[in-house]
Amino acid sequence: MPDPSATSVGRPTPLTNATHTQKPSGMPIHKYGPYEAVAIPDRTWPEKRVTTAPRWLSTDLRDGNQALIDPMSPARKREMFDLLVRMGYKEIEVGFPASGATDFAFVRSIIEEGAIPEDVTISVLTQAREELIERTVESLRGAHRATVHLYNATAPTFRRVVFRGTKEQVKQIAVDGTRLVMEYAEKILGPETIFGYQYSPEIFTDTELDFALEVCEAVMDVWQPEAGREIILNLPATVERSTPSTHADRFEWMSRNLSRREFVCLSVHPHNDRGTAVAAAELALMAGADRIEGCLFGQGERTGNVDLVTLGMNLFSQGVDPQIDFSQIDDIRRTSEYCNQMEIHPRHPYVGDLVYTSFSGSHQDAIKKGFDAMAADAEARGVTVDEIEWAVPYLPIDPKDVGRSYEAVIRVNSQS
Template identity: 55%
Template sequence: MEETMFDYRQYKKTYFMPPVDCYDWVKKDCIDKAPIWCSVDLRDGNQALIEPMSLEEKLEFFEMLVKIGFKEIEVGFPAASDTEYQFLRALIERNMIPDDVTIQVLTQAREHIIRKTFEACKGAPNTIVHVYNSTSVAQREQVFRKSKEEIKQIAVDGAKLLKELADKTEGNFSFKYSPESFSQTEVDYALDVCNAVIDVWQPTPEHKAYINLPTTVECAMPHVFASQVEYMSKNMHNRDSIILSIHPHNDRGCGISDAELGVLAGADSVEGTLFGNGERTGNVDIMVLAMNMYSQGFDPKLDLSDMPGIAATYERLTQMNIHMRHPYCGKLVFAAFSGSHQDAIAKGMEWRKEKDMDHWNVPYLPINPEDVGRTYDSDVIRINSQSGKGGVAYVLDQSFGIKVPKKMREDLGYAVKAVSDVEHKELSPEEIHDIFEKRYKKFVPDFDIVEVHFRQVDGIQTTVTVEQDGVRSVIEAGGNGRLDAVSNALAKHFDRSCRIICYEEHALQDGSDSSAIAYVGIEGGDGRNYFGIGIDPDIIRASIDALVSAMNRSMQ
């Protein structure tokens, strides 16, 4: 094989399957109960920013997390820097931690770091002290150059010190342990280390401890992680006294799948960030996980109803940008430009009204955009050169109350697409409305009807005064209705077809005045269809104006 810089042969699997098959998680088809959500935005997310947040920015972010509904929030690595230390002290001394919220702090399994961490936590109402050390083959061999037993002893010594200092420090403490790089650690060895820590802490069902399994570097397919989690869950000491937590990263782009399958496999808690910010390709996105539950009819225990507000605050505080197609929150995530998609959405929304449906099931929309603070007129059906007649009609209906007849939609759709195609841009509802009026109402006419009278004899008889090029002509004709009679008069005067093929009208709210809008389509002398509209408080006048508009268009 020819040598290349893109050489797959230098890589091999770095993960380990459990020593026995663990596939019970496959039998479950959904997550019907929200896990404990632990936000790590203020630690894992913050340390991944180009410019970490300031003290006041972190305080504002913390308040947003509380408002959303997080009950566990990792607030930092207080021994890492003075900013981290002062942030934790500010939360405590300003009484910003609600009674039902537990803060979490991270520390390496090193004595001086653990001691400073407890110093920072003094007086906090409820704190999880999260201690970790790396256990993977690469870390043991390359970084620490220690044996399995020596690495396990680091974990045990750290666990003992946590227990000792908790008894001496003001506050209510719980403990969490992570075998960092769990994803690249032999699973039976990770279990051995975790059980050794559990044996030190001796948790009870009344005072549980946490074991956290991080995919520090995501290196395997999601089903592998699920099997690893299931093995740990089934073989862990004091399982009824353990909250099993997972902390997925996203190196393979499968963080969401890792988390969801991990919960099916036995995880009780998920650590992650809003919008997936974190080291390298990011942490698992808790917002997406929660909304995935919501979209299947289960309570995620987080309030994400103001998604635009949450996203705006996140972007301002972190200086990160949310991708326009990010699930549930991206600016274009509900947008449909395709004509067939728009048509299906519009018909689905009409079906909901007709059937008075009590559950959501609309084509191409997994959730109701309004549930997360989005609107149909500006977020869902959007118009460009790829759009179709149904989408254009939907926008006019939603934004202006204009209900374009079906026979008229194709003509309008092509007119709108032509403008978008030439100008190479998306069109706003206002621009679409402008095209609609210019095409069917406001163009310069060849003629106008300045006066019309009706009398009921053998149907309807009409006398129509037509003005063209400054010359007025009076025509008489009959028909089976007023509009039919006027149509026959125009056909007689101009000696060309004016057969009505489409007529609809409805009330139109325009400011404080209620007018009527009429739509008329005719078959012109060339066999093509032409359309016009009329708007007037008098429905007869509106109808005549629409007919005049259509006839004028057929003559241009």
């Protein structure tokens, strides 16, 4: 037996915060600078909680599709659209119809074939050029509910390098584009179409807040939102540049300062360049966002758009109904993999092959004891296990709730 008096009390540890050192990396850090903070000393979002589902917009058929090595065929696009409808998405961006015949034909097909339920609004994207706007609106003839989404980049680098224009000139692009959307909608769309408008100051994350606000206000002056006439203002993290907390500060600042706020749907559109798109979207909701735009399983340019599945399941795991049906998650995955021709990682949250599997012996022991305790608690209350709160170690949700079995929960390897 060890001598209890021979303890290690008083002996130094290998490292402390004071003695721990890292060597300089040698990487060219001089090329980069810190992201600008937002001065909101009385910010309120840290005290907020997300207790209801936001509005959701899937952009799988636009942002997601444009990022594929092999963009979807018409058949694969239709399969994805039908999946999104079955899952319960009510706002779906279906393409960039002025970009070419394929997207235009797809939009026409789902309208003419009656594939769009009456409670689903489709959205189509356009740049702020007259010929593209006309073609975009033309694609929507006969639609029951439709939104035109116009964007132009507003960040300093784009003003200087891409447009070579002043702030006033860049703002005018947004104003003129909005006016043209309204004119062509009035000319082309009949009374059967309930028509909406969305504007995005692209590269919002790099745009000065006061200028982003100025452009959005100028656009609203043209659209004239009022009761029953909403405008969607999407503030995209076209490139994710800051911590989620700073992103939330930017949303709270915009939400506070926008006029006619009660007639604005403030939409968040995070990309995942820093790996924190899910957190950025969740904190933006706390800071005032009304809607989240993203793709199933984080499909999209570069590192992808924010993952709608993870966001929805995060709500579900907190007892909040996402109002999207993920109960057959493997069917959703299979359809997504077929449509995108890309496999989903086995560690992907909630859906990967291994996410409900434990190899560690101590984890397996805790899980078994958790299942046994739940069964005993349910029996003592005279109810089924499904009627009591889920409380199994290492499993954030019950795999059965997304159509999985318990067969793969415990597996053995050389480390078990």
